[in-house]
Amino acid sequence: MTAEPLFGRLALIGFGLIGGSIARAARMRGVVGEIVATARSAKTRARVMELGIVDRVVDTNAEATDGADLVILCVPVGACGSVAQQIAPHLKRGAIVSDVGSVKGAVVRDIAPHLPAEVHFVPAHPVAGTEHSGPDSGFAELFINRWCILTPPDGTDAAAVDRLRAFWTAIGARVEIMTPKHHDLVLAITSHLPHLIAYTIVGTADELGEVTSSEVMKFSAGGFRDFTRIAASDPTMWRDVFLTNKDAVLEMLGTFNEDLSKLTRAMRRGDGEALFEHFTRTRAIRRGIVEIGQDSAAPDFGRLQTDVQKT
Ligand SMILES: NC(=O)c1ccc[n+]([C@@H]2O[C@H](COP(=O)([O-])OP(=O)(O)OC[C@H]3O[C@@H](n4cnc5c(N)ncnc54)[C@H](O)[C@@H]3O)[C@@H](O)[C@H]2O)c1
Numbered sequence: 001m002t003a004e005p006l007f008g009r010l011a012l013i014g015f016g017l018i019g020g021s022i023a024r025a026a027r028m029r030g031v032v033g034e035i036v037a038t039a040r041s042a043k044t045r046a047r048v049m050e051l052g053i054v055d056r057v058v059d060t061n062a063e064a065t066d067g068a069d070l071v072i073l074c075v076p077v078g079a080c081g082s083v084a085q086q087i088a089p090h091l092k093r094g095a096i097v098s099d100v101g102s103v104k105g106a107v108v109r110d111i112a113p114h115l116p117a118e119v120h121f122v123p124a125h126p127v128a129g130t131e132h133s134g135p136d137s138g139f140a141e142l143f144i145n146r147w148c149i150l151t152p153p154d155g156t157d158a159a160a161v162d163r164l165r166a167f168w169t170a171i172g173a174r175v176e177i178m179t180p181k182h183h184d185l186v187l188a189i190t191s192h193l194p195h196l197i198a199y200t201i202v203g204t205a206d207e208l209g210e211v212t213s214s215e216v217m218k219f220s221a222g223g224f225r226d227f228t229r230i231a232a233s234d235p236t237m238w239r240d241v242f243l244t245n246k247d248a249v250l251e252m253l254g255t256f257n258e259d260l261s262k263l264t265r266a267m268r269r270g271d272g273e274a275l276f277e278h279f280t281r282t283r284a285i286r287r288g289i290v291e292i293g294q295d296s297a298a299p300d301f302g303r304l305q306t307d308v309q310k311t
């Protein structure tokens with residue numbers, strides 16, 4: 001619990017897994033004075049009120065924004081531009097506007113042009129989630145020990161960045177700052193490509209249909225089951241991710257396909273040494289992640305070839 005709330009009023013635009021988790025965590029830690037939420041449907045708004053996590057639920061994004069010190073867009077990446085346009089005239093002078101989108105280049109491109117000069121725009125991406133969505137799926141512990149990446153545009157007020165950093169730290173996250181371009185490249189390999197592979201493999205198994213469907217269900221306690229969890233993730237969210245981070249995902253997919261060809265060739269040629277060497281290397285990577293307590297939490301942001309200065 002923080003001594004003084006970091007922000008007077010927090011407005012959450014969109015109340016699903018991430019908006020709901022922020023509300024729960026911020027409430028639990030006393031990070032904000034008041035939480036106002038909005039959601040598109042009357043049914044969701046009623047459910048949010050029933051959950052008792054926020055102080056007020058309002059009908060429109062504009063109403064939620066009025067008087068808020070921190071406004072966080074918790075909607076799919078593809079909806080960020082239109083939401084920014086709606087809320088822009090209602091933003092309080094000096095307010096911080098942020099988001100939680102899984103892609104940063106497109107979000108900056110779509111939101112920034114709508115915002116008045118007297119507010120601070122600090123985009124963010126908490127690298128934490130599950131395959132669930134909707135108002136009931138959130139939980140207060142989601143961000144604990146997870147990374148939250150901030151991608152402030154050049155010239156952003158340093159004090160605003162510090163205040164948002166303090167907010168994410170207070171709800172348990174570790175904060176890193178990078179450019180949107182570098183973020184999108186890192187996440188293409190650590191998050192977006194794995195989802196594309198999971199969506200593919202589960203679809204492929206399904207298409208085998210008649211022949212194996214009963215076996216797929218029956219024996220899915222193994223590796224396949226882990227893929228089905230990821231492939232159950234929200235279709236709208238992931239459609240938007242692949243449409244807006246297309247270039248970086250296609251670049252990573254190119255490298256992935258080359259590596260898959262190398263393993264395929266080793267298998268075809270009966271090159272056990274190549275397979276063994278590869279699997280030994282990947283096992284060490286997994287063990288290294290678990291050892292430093294970053295199991296599924298934190299990629300090494302420095303390892304990709306792209307130079308942050310250049311992006
Ligand atoms: N799910 C994850 O694992 C995860 C993790 C980190 C970041 N994110 C990002 O967080 C954002 C929200 O994802 P989520 O998992 O909370 O999704 P969710 O589906 O659980 O919630 C999304 C909310 O946005 C609302 N919404 C959808 N379209 C809207 C629109 N056009 N205008 C206003 N509201 C709209 C929905 O009604 C819902 O309340 C996405 O940008 C996603 O990329 C997701």
Ligand SMILES: O=C(O)C(=O)C[C@]1(C(=O)O)C=C[C@@H](O)C=C1
Nearest residue numbers: 102126127128129130131190191
């Ligand atoms: O664990 C999961 O279910 C997730 O997919 C979470 C995950 C990820 O790929 O790590 C998914 C998308 C987000 O942008 C951040 C986190």
